Amino acid sequence: MLRLIDIHKTYKVGPEEVEVLKGISMTIEKGELFAIIGPSGSGKSTLMNTMGLLDKPTSGSYFIEDTQITYDDDRVISTLRNRKIGFVFQSYNLLPRKTAIENVGIPLVYRGLKKNEIKEQSMEYLKRVEMDKWANYKPNELSGGQQQRVAIARALVGNPAIILADEPTGALDTQTGQEILTFFKQLNEKEGITFVIITHDPDIARQCKRMAELRDGVITDRQRKVDR
Amino acid sequence: MMLRININEALESLSSAKQRTVLALIGIIIGIGSVIGMISIGEIVKNQALKQFEDMGINIITVSKDYDSPNKMVTFPLSGTLALGKHVPGIASVAPYIVSGTQFSHGSKNAFIDMLGVTQSFFDICKLTVREGRLISDLDSYRYFCIIGSDFADSLQKSGTKNVLGSDFKFGKRIYTVIGVINKVSEGGGMLPGGLNKGVITHITTASRSFEERGINTFLARLKKIQPVPVLQRELNHYFGAKQRGLTIKVSTAEQLIEGMGKQMRLFTLLLGAIGSISLIVGGVGVMNVMLVSVTERRKEIGIRRALGAQQSDIQSQFIIESVTLCLAGGIIGILLGITVSYIFAYFAKWDFIVSYAAILLGVGVSTAVGVFSGFYPAREAARVDPITALRGE
Numbered sequence: 284m285l286r287l288i289d290i291h292k293t294y295k296v297g298p299e300e301v302e303v304l305k306g307i308s309m310t311i312e313k314g315e316l317f318a319i320i321g322p323s324g325s326g327k328s329t330l331m332n333t334m335g336l337l338d339k340p341t342s343g344s345y346f347i348e349d350t351q352i353t354y355d356d357d358r359v360i361s362t363l364r365n366r367k368i369g370f371v372f373q374s375y376n377l378l379p380r381k382t383a384i385e386n387v388g389i390p391l392v393y394r395g396l397k398k399n400e401i402k403e404q405s406m407e408y409l410k411r412v413e414m415d416k417w418a419n420y421k422p423n424e425l426s427g428g429q430q431q432r433v434a435i436a437r438a439l440v441g442n443p444a445i446i447l448a449d450e451p452t453g454a455l456d457t458q459t460g461q462e463i464l465t466f467f468k469q470l471n472e473k474e475g476i477t478f479v480i481i482t483h484d485p486d487i488a489r490q491c492k493r494m495a496e497l498r499d500g501v502i503t504d505r506q507r508k509v510d511r
Numbered sequence: 512m513m514l515r516i517n518i519n520e521a522l523e524s525l526s527s528a529k530q531r532t533v534l535a536l537i538g539i540i541i542g543i544g545s546v547i548g549m550i551s552i553g554e555i556v557k558n559q560a561l562k563q564f565e566d567m568g569i570n571i572i573t574v575s576k577d578y579d580s581p582n583k584m585v586t587f588p589l590s591g592t593l594a595l596g597k598h599v600p601g602i603a604s605v606a607p608y609i610v611s612g613t614q615f616s617h618g619s620k621n622a623f624i625d626m627l628g629v630t631q632s633f634f635d636i637c638k639l640t641v642r643e644g645r646l647i648s649d650l651d652s653y654r655y656f657c658i659i660g661s662d663f664a665d666s667l668q669k670s671g672t673k674n675v676l677g678s679d680f681k682f683g684k685r686i687y688t689v690i691g692v693i694n695k696v697s698e699g700g701g702m703l704p705g706g707l708n709k710g711v712i713t714h715i716t717t718a719s720r721s722f723e724e725r726g727i728n729t730f731l732a733r734l735k736k737i738q739p740v741p742v743l744q745r746e747l748n749h750y751f752g753a754k755q756r757g758l759t760i761k762v763s764t765a766e767q768l769i770e771g772m773g774k775q776m777r778l779f780t781l782l783l784g785a786i787g788s789i790s791l792i793v794g795g796v797g798v799m800n801v802m803l804v805s806v807t808e809r810r811k812e813i814g815i816r817r818a819l820g821a822q823q824s825d826i827q828s829q830f831i832i833e834s835v836t837l838c839l840a841g842g843i844i845g846i847l848l849g850i851t852v853s854y855i856f857a858y859f860a861k862w863d864f865i866v867s868y869a870a871i872l873l874g875v876g877v878s879t880a881v882g883v884f885s886g887f888y889p890a891r892e893a894a895r896v897d898p899i900t901a902l903r904g905e
């Protein structure tokens with residue numbers, strides 16, 4: 284489903300060049316529930332942004348569903364991002380002036396769907412995250428866990444190939460975080476939705492089907508250690 | 512569809528109207544307002560002038576005493592003026608008149624009104640028609656008869672005079688009997704002496720016996736066919752020079768008058784156009800500033816939208832639509848303002864009010880253009896925001 288081959292990413296900070304990703308090669312199959320752990324600053328978010336087509340690697344090849352990504356046309360990249368990727372962020376990243384249902388509908392707006400179609404589908408996904416009662420609430424009227432549920436509905440609404448979650452439980456208390464992860468696990472098992480989850484929390488990582496560690500810009504697969 | 516969503520968005524940010532948004536819009540409002548006001552007033556004036564010439568025809572000239580005459584005391588001789596048609600071949604008919612401001616006392620009311628002494632031909636040349644009673648004829652030349660303007664008649668009726676016709680009123684030192692009321696005429700900018708609707712008309716012979724100002728300084732003439740001004744001027748100077756030593760004349764034609772009005776309008780247009788353009792530039796820069804601040808404030812939103820699949824062009828059009836909506840909102844208020852100003856203008860000038868649809872269209876067009884213009888650069892900046900840095904920065 285996702286294949287990275289020898290991905291390098293270098294940032295220029297002043298005159299110096301900092302290599303954050305030093306040749307990452309990995310494959311994520313359909314139906315995986317994949318955790319990536321690693322110390323702060325190891326490049327986890329950079330890797331995820333690369334997978335999510337927000338960032339462009341300095342070198343290397345990247346395939347989504349066997350299509351190699353070329354980074355020269357914003358329209359192509361944005362359309363792929365819109366259709367193939369669903370993002371869940373640590374800080375939810377809902378638009379503050381929009382209601383829950385409007386937030387969920389944004390990916391569909393960029394697909395050019397009709398207003399009532401957007402509304403219908405957004406509501407359906409709000410139901411699935413059990414947030415339909417709060418459809419007309421603004422983000423600041425919701426708790427952190429509730430906001431993250433809305434954000435998950437937004438990631439799911441376009442039926443993407445993969446959900447990329449960057450520390451989705453990082454801003455939540457242990458119990459609420461666990462609820463979110465349980466929900467991910469259900470979606471993964473029942474509907475075969477593919478997840479890549481970045482986390483600091485070993486407890487969360489341990490519950491995923493597969494885990495890899497990013498350290499000093501290199502990835503080490505630790506699948507065997509977690510598989511029980 | 513995207514468009515409607517974006518307009519909603521823009522209206523939302525407008526309704527949370529920040530001070531600088533309002534300030535920027537004031538520029539747009541004044542700019543569009545003055546442009547629309549200018550065009551509307553221009554249309555009203557033009558309409559009015561054309562209407563009068565439609566009534567009177569454009570083969571009318573006004574001949575007045577040249578106030579730089581070698582002899583300042585001389586005026587036009589009545590009989591010599593009336594005989595003009597027989598001696599100058601191009602002239603069909605003439606209507607000399609005397610104007611004089613006169614005290615009018617009625618009950619406790621005192622007013623100062625314009626009185627006119629005319630011959631019968633005046634009504635024909637000016638196309639004045641009677642509303643009630645009859646017009647002054649040349650047979651009334653020794654009678655203290657008068658006819659009055661329609662506004663004057665209405666105000667007399669309002670203040671309690673039941674039958675204006677046949678009533679006697681004191682104008683200056685004399686008492687006149689009203690024998691007729693004329694229909695309302697369109698005033699302003701034309702050939703007609705001013706104040707007809709509020710004024711009083713008597714026969715010129717009566718006038719020359721009783722008015723304070725008794726000399727004929729002006730007359731109207733209808734031409735058989737339109738002739739060049741210098742030719743007319745030469746012929747008339749020749750004619751009157753022989754009759755009254757030291758009298759020279761000036762001719763003004765309908766064409767000249769229309770042209771003169773055009774010149775005045777151009778000056779007016781230039782002035783308001785300048786005010787309008789400056790305000791529009793100031794407003795446009797203000798809107799650009801508002802939009803730039805908005806882009807900075809909403810970097811995070813841009814990042815989120817990009818992550819969810821917005822193309823650079825989506826972001827760009829979102830901000831341009833916002834800027835256009837903003838300017839259109841200002842523009843619509845400006846259009847209303849401009850039309851209101853021209854209405855007030857027409858009301859006080861007693862002219863027919865017309866709404867210029869071309870002006871409205873122009874107002875909408877110009878505000879859209881200002882919106883696109885001042886939104887373009889901020890929108891491009893918005894489209895270029897790097898989604899990762901935008902998402903990271905809280």
Ligand SMILES: Nc1ncnc2c1ncn2[C@@H]1O[C@H](COP(=O)(O)OP(=O)(O)OP(=O)(O)O)[C@@H](O)[C@H]1O
Pocket residue numbers: 294295296301303321322323324325326327328329330
């Ligand atoms: N735009 C940039 N310019 C320069 N350096 C950057 C840029 N973005 C990231 N970096 C650097 O790349 C490294 C990796 O950052 P990244 O955000 O991927 O780490 P992370 O593993 O997600 O950390 P955390 O667990 O704290 O979220 C950091 O040292 C960071 O300073």
Ligand SMILES: [Mg+2]
Pocket residue numbers: 327328329449
């Ligand atoms: Mg990170």
